Amino acid sequence: MFYAGLALNGLAIGCVAALAAVGLLATYRVTGVFNIAFGAIAVFCAYVMWQCVRVWGMPVGVAAVLVLGVVAPGIGLLLERVVYRPLRGSGASGLLVATLGVLVLHLGLIFLLWGGRSYVDAPAILPAGDVRLPGSLRLPYSTIVELCVVALIAGALTFLLTGTRVGLLVRAVVDDRDLAAASVPADRLAAGGWAFGSFLAGLASVLWAPIYHLDPYSLTLTVLETMGVAVLARLTSLPVAVGAALAVGIGQTELTALHPAARWQGLVDAFHTNLFVLVLFAALMVLPRLGIRDSGSVGAGLHRSGARRTSKPDLVQRLPLGTFSLVLGLPLFFDPADLRAALAVPALAVIFVSLVVATGYAGQISLGQAGYAGLGALFMAKLAAGGVPWLAALVLGPLLVAPIGWLTGYPTIRRQGLYLALTTFATAAVVARFVFAQPVFVGGLTVSRPPGFTDDHWFYVLELGGLGLALLLVRALHTGPLGRALVALRDSEPAAVSAGIDVRRLKVFVFACAAGLAGLGGALTASAAEAFNPTDFDPVQGLVWFAAVAVWGVDSAVGAVVGAAALVAVDVGTVVGVSGLLIGVGAVLLGWFPGGISAVVRRGGDWLVASQDSDREAGPARRLSPAGRELAARLRERGAG
Amino acid sequence: MTGLAIRGLRRRFGGVAAVDGVDLDVPAGAVTALIGPNGAGKTTLFHCVTGLDRLDGGTVTLAGRDLTGLAPHARARAGLAWTFQRIELFAGLTVAENARVGAENRRGRPLVAGLLGLPDPRRATVGAAVGLVLERLGLAAVADVPAGTLPTGTMRLVELARALAAEPTALLLDEPASGLDDRQIVRLADVLRTLAADGLAVLLVEHDLRFIRAVADTAHLMIAGRVEASGRPDDVLATPLAHDVYAGED
Numbered sequence: 001m002f003y004a005g006l007a008l009n010g011l012a013i014g015c016v017a018a019l020a021a022v023g024l025l026a027t028y029r030v031t032g033v034f035n036i037a038f039g040a041i042a043v044f045c046a047y048v049m050w051q052c053v054r055v056w057g058m059p060v061g062v063a064a065v066l067v068l069g070v071v072a073p074g075i076g077l078l079l080e081r082v083v084y085r086p087l088r089g090s091g092a093s094g095l096l097v098a099t100l101g102v103l104v105l106h107l108g109l110i111f112l113l114w115g116g117r118s119y120v121d122a123p124a125i126l127p128a129g130d131v132r133l134p135g136s137l138r139l140p141y142s143t144i145v146e147l148c149v150v151a152l153i154a155g156a157l158t159f160l161l162t163g164t165r166v167g168l169l170v171r172a173v174v175d176d177r178d179l180a181a182a183s184v185p186a187d188r189l190a191a192g193g194w195a196f197g198s199f200l201a202g203l204a205s206v207l208w209a210p211i212y213h214l215d216p217y218s219l220t221l222t223v224l225e226t227m228g229v230a231v232l233a234r235l236t237s238l239p240v241a242v243g244a245a246l247a248v249g250i251g252q253t254e255l256t257a258l259h260p261a262a263r264w265q266g267l268v269d270a271f272h273t274n275l276f277v278l279v280l281f282a283a284l285m286v287l288p289r290l291g292i293r294d295s296g297s298v299g300a301g302l303h304r305s306g307a308r309r310t311s312k313p314d315l316v317q318r319l320p321l322g323t324f325s326l327v328l329g330l331p332l333f334f335d336p337a338d339l340r341a342a343l344a345v346p347a348l349a350v351i352f353v354s355l356v357v358a359t360g361y362a363g364q365i366s367l368g369q370a371g372y373a374g375l376g377a378l379f380m381a382k383l384a385a386g387g388v389p390w391l392a393a394l395v396l397g398p399l400l401v402a403p404i405g406w407l408t409g410y411p412t413i414r415r416q417g418l419y420l421a422l423t424t425f426a427t428a429a430v431v432a433r434f435v436f437a438q439p440v441f442v443g444g445l446t447v448s449r450p451p452g453f454t455d456d457h458w459f460y461v462l463e464l465g466g467l468g469l470a471l472l473l474v475r476a477l478h479t480g481p482l483g484r485a486l487v488a489l490r491d492s493e494p495a496a497v498s499a500g501i502d503v504r505r506l507k508v509f510v511f512a513c514a515a516g517l518a519g520l521g522g523a524l525t526a527s528a529a530e531a532f533n534p535t536d537f538d539p540v541q542g543l544v545w546f547a548a549v550a551v552w553g554v555d556s557a558v559g560a561v562v563g564a565a566a567l568v569a570v571d572v573g574t575v576v577g578v579s580g581l582l583i584g585v586g587a588v589l590l591g592w593f594p595g596g597i598s599a600v601v602r603r604g605g606d607w608l609v610a611s612q613d614s615d616r617e618a619g620p621a622r623r624l625s626p627a628g629r630e631l632a633a634r635l636r637e638r639g640a641g
Numbered sequence: 642m643t644g645l646a647i648r649g650l651r652r653r654f655g656g657v658a659a660v661d662g663v664d665l666d667v668p669a670g671a672v673t674a675l676i677g678p679n680g681a682g683k684t685t686l687f688h689c690v691t692g693l694d695r696l697d698g699g700t701v702t703l704a705g706r707d708l709t710g711l712a713p714h715a716r717a718r719a720g721l722a723w724t725f726q727r728i729e730l731f732a733g734l735t736v737a738e739n740a741r742v743g744a745e746n747r748r749g750r751p752l753v754a755g756l757l758g759l760p761d762p763r764r765a766t767v768g769a770a771v772g773l774v775l776e777r778l779g780l781a782a783v784a785d786v787p788a789g790t791l792p793t794g795t796m797r798l799v800e801l802a803r804a805l806a807a808e809p810t811a812l813l814l815d816e817p818a819s820g821l822d823d824r825q826i827v828r829l830a831d832v833l834r835t836l837a838a839d840g841l842a843v844l845l846v847e848h849d850l851r852f853i854r855a856v857a858d859t860a861h862l863m864i865a866g867r868v869e870a871s872g873r874p875d876d877v878l879a880t881p882l883a884h885d886v887y888a889g890e891d
Contacts, residue, residue, distance in 0.1 A: 473756070481745045482755030488731045488742045494693070495729035499803060500717040500746035509752045 006253045008139055014249020015146035016211060017276060019204045020226040021233070021241040022150055026157050027197030028235055030170050031190060033084060033095050034418055036543075037102035038201050039223025044106040045072050046122060046205035046214055047114055053123040060123045064206055072202025076194035083588045084194065085187065093365060094591060096421055100547045101587025103220070107544070108580025110216045116576060122209030146207055153200070154238040217540050224540070225429060227422065228280030234287065248279050266440055274433040281426040284419070285411050324558070328464060328565075332457055339456050341572045343528040345565045346463035350470045351521030352549050352560035358514035359546075360555030361477055363490030364507060365421040368408075369518040370542030371428030374436050374534065376401045376519025377526035381445045391450035394466075394527060398519030405515020406508055413507045428539040436534040445532045463524050467561070470517050474557045477513065486510065544583060551586035553598030563597075643704050644669040644842035645690070645721070645811040650699035652682075652689050659685040661866035662699070667811060669704075672833055672843040674853045674874060677863035678886045683846045684726060686863070687815055691723050692716045704810050718747055720810030724800040724817060726846075732789025736780050739788050739799050740771040743806035767806075774805045777835075779828060793820040798829070811842040818849045830856045850878065850887065862886070 020038070027035045035041075045067050052063035083098050110116060126145050130138040161167035170193065173186045204223075212219055229248060233241035255272030259265065271278065331342035351373050358366040380397030384390050412423050435441050453459045477483060488496040489503055496503050526532050535541075552563030570579040586597075593600055645667035652660040659682045667673045675683050688694035690701050692713035701708045708716045717723075722743075731739050744767040754761075761767075775781045778798045783791065788799050797820055804812060818826050826849075833856050837843050847853055853860060853874050860877040862870040870880045877883055 476756050476758050480755060480758070481741075481750070481761055482752065484731075484734060484738055484742050485746065485755075487733045487738075491731040491733050492729040494725060495731060495800075495803070496742075497693075497713045498691070498717055498723050498725075498729075499743045500714050500749075500807060501742070502712075502714045502749065506752065513756070 003254065003257065004135065005137055006257060007250045008133075008137060008143070010250035010253035011147070011246060012140060012143045012211070012249070013252060014246035015143055015150060016204075016208055017226040017229060017249055018150045018154075018242045018245035019146060019200075019207060020223050021229040021245050022153050022157075022238060023197065023200035023204050024227060024230045025233065025235060025238055025241050026153065026200055027193070028230075029157070029161060029238075030193030031080075031084070031197060032173075033099065034235065035102075035197060036096070036099045036224070036227075037106065038197070039220040040103040040106035040216075041072070041075055041198055042201040042205035042208070042223060043214070043216055043219045044075075044110055044205075045202040046209040046219070047110055049206055049209065050119055050122050050214060051114075054119075054121060060125050063123065064125050067206060068199060068202050072198045073195035074198075076196070076198030077191055079198070080191045080194035085190070087591045093417055093421075096365065096418055097547065097550045097590055098588050100543055100550070101584050101590065103584075104544050104547045104580050104587060105584025107216050107220065107540070108577045108582075108584050110577070111580055112575065112577030116216050118213055118215040120213040122214050124210035125206055126210075142207070142210075149203070149207070150242055154242050158238050217535070217538055221429070221538070221540050222276075224425070225274075225276040225280055228276050228278075228283050228426075231280060231283040231287065231422065244279075248275055251275060266438065270434055270438060277426070277429045277433050280422075281430045284423040284426050325464075328467070328561070331460060336456065338572075339460065341568065343456060343460055343463065344525070344568045346460070346467040347521050347524035347528055348545075348568060349467055349521075349561040349564035350524060351518050351545060352552075352564045353467075353470050353474055353557050354514045354517035354521060355546060355549040356554060356557050356560045357474060357477055357517060358510055359549070360553075360557075361474075361483070361486045361490065362507065362510040364412075364510060365417065365546075366424045366511070366514060367421050367542055367546055368424035368426075368428035368431075368539070369514070369545060370537045370539055371431035372401050372405060372515040372518035373522030373525065373542075374537030375404060375431065376516075376522035377447070377532050377537070378435070378442065378445075379519070380523040381447050381526065381532055384448070385446070389450070390448055390527075391453075394450060394523050397523045398516050401519030402512045402516035406512040409508045409511025409515070412511070413504045425539060425543070428542050432534070432537065432539050436537060442532060442534060447526045447530050447532050449527050449530060459528065463528070466520055466524055470520060471557060471561075473513065473517065477510075478557070544580065547587040548583045550590060551583055551596050553596035556596070556598035556602075559596065559598030643840075644671075645844065646700075646702045647686075647690060648700045648702075650686065650689055650701070651697045652685050652694065653697050658866045660689060660696075663863070663866070663868055665861060665868065667842045667844045669810070669842045670837055670840050671858040672837045672845065672856050674845045674847055674857035674860040675863055676847065676850075676853060676860055676877070676883075681863040682866040683863055684815060685866075687723070687813060687846055691721065691813065714746075717807065717809075718749065721813065722804035722807050722809035722811070723813035724797070724804055724815060726815040726819070728793065728796045728800060728820070730788050730796055730799050730803065732787065734788060735785050736788050736791070736799050736802070737771055737775060737784040740774055740780075740802040740806040741767060743803035744770045744808075747807045770806050770808060774802045777805075777832060778802050794822055794825045797821055798825065801829075801832075805836070809841070811844065812836065813844045813846075815846045816848065817845065818847060818852045826852060854878075 024038050027038060048071050049063055049067045052058040052066060053060055079102060087094055087098055126142040130140045133139055161170060169184045170189055172184060173189045229241050229244040232244045252272050252275040255268060258268050260268055331339050334342060351369060354369055358364050376398040379400045380393045383393035383396055408427050412420055415423055449459050453462045477486060485501050485506060488499060488501060489506055493503055522537060525536055548563055548567055549560055553559035567579050647663060647665040650660055650663045663686060677683055689696040692711060703720055706719060708719055731742060775784055778801060780798055780802055797817060817829060821829060833843055857874045860874040861868045862877050862883055869882050870877045
């Protein structure tokens, strides 16, 4: 009977996860987009609900109708029209960045409107109380309603998609929207799909909020972790997703009954509180592929169009190194408070540069850099605690992260696009839950700065040295045979193989380099703050970083450094939430300016350079394409002959 | 044998034998064509030879060296070069850099050496090989042009340049004339004849019968996973089977 009671408790958790998984899958099946922002939209709706009831005093029922009938579907319609419709035909990566943008945008709004505060008094729409079962067991009304809602939505949607003409049309739109548009109202169907998907997010939030307290990061991460059951269902089967969610929920509570030897209790506790993370990680590692159309490395929207030019430096590259260094050195003349704030810039820049290496140069989407950054900080602190001098620990800690990047990168080498993105995110989530959240690893950690660098001025100089080293490494990865091999890997993996490039080895190598760099950034972050703060390395924070780098230009190291400086400046100079809002808007609009801000600057510089060059060139040849110039040269040769 | 030898190659998809015990010789110093209708198994055979697809039986040897168990990149380093039916090139690199990638990776080099910026001892030979190939394919004038901005026909030549820059022993081309204009086809035919004369083993998968007649020494007609006829291109194309397949063409 004890275990049956635990199972009923687990059923409640499973219902919440099932609701999230059904929402994710339903959105995916009716829109074709795996909406990573689902959790953030849900949390935003929950905050609106809280505002309506607790601040404006609306009755719970009226507020629920407003949130579920207007706000949530309205968000879906707006997203479809402004964000996703312009992106049709984009690769999986373009859509991924857009969904990350939506996620960051909603988090930014929550921080801006509610200061990111947590609330424990979220209004409940379901009645309190429970049903008495034989053996003194009790089943809460809320669980019964949630079970009914999940079963109803999963059943109705399965029937709609597989047994009706509307389902056929929806599948046609998801498969090829442009082709379907010739015979069905594709835009209206897609808009309906997004409105429905957002309604489900709103519904989930209204049902969850009383169970979990409102918190932007933790609740978003909780929803993201339930992606595991959607992955187990290979993003196709709603019944499998529901069954898996209930099973994991029940399994999670049953684990609380396990009482092994004291030394293992911590591990068992970690398992039972984080079973969904483990399921996500294990499912992504084990399943050979998802039921998604997903190919290529980094698709449209992330890289600038055209070529990486190695013969002519562009405007960004022409920026004198001295000028760049001078700008980065300016904080040394700031007042103490501003200098203290500026300490975050070089550390964050190194982390951003690590993203440029993995995603920009090698085309391997990595959403897990926050985990590597945190490990760099942790290893540094542990080494120092073990007697290694702080300066040596600052170097060795990140170096130890590189092999971990190698190990964790190895299973991902066959994955691409969204699958790779989810796998790297799951890695960061596992590290966050099983390492950063465990007192056995992080309890009692102290972090100090190396002797001689305790003063902010000198520490900032040390940070600039670290950033310089990182940029030197990046330069080596961007030039010469290694740089060309990375571009080859990014542009065409089959062609890279045919050229004799061992792409597996190269991918893992890049993961290791990027992990080491992120580790250095994390170690500098912790040293600057003189504390190891796990929230600095939250996996959701990693998603924000990825979106920020994408906005500034995922293949521009200079853009990454400037982006880090801009992010810190906005955070310091404005109210909380503005930076998230700006990053979110930039990411969702990335389809309009492929390659990000650095590409826009680059194109402007190219245009200026081309204008100057064309003024120097004589004759009409200046207006010809390269092929035209070749033809003109041949004609001239023929004429001369 | 100094060229490419395929023995008893088999590949099944479920109950269908896409390649059914094919024996094929691609001798050095000659151009060999593989022809046949769509679905005959030509591209599957191509992928099994390059290692892009696994094979269910048989062997692939190049100049006497067994390639059967090697990964695709290792086959490339062993002297096998190939191009794709759908153009695959490095759009973010210039034409010359595309060829350089082919030449630079023929032999493995420790990745750490590249990271530390150690000088590449092969730099001079790589540069010479690239220059020679670009000249030979008429690409010297567009050497510094981004490959992704070129017309389709020129892109095909860039693919070929990448393959040739590795100085391979055998060259496999999947529909190389596709997308080329008449002038480029003539140049390609000249290049392939010259390469074969220099001792390269060339295997073509091609639908353009005029091109086959102009360039190939030997043709193999493949139907339903089997090689049904072999010989001089004109002789093979004169067989009743070829008539059935290519009725109305040429």
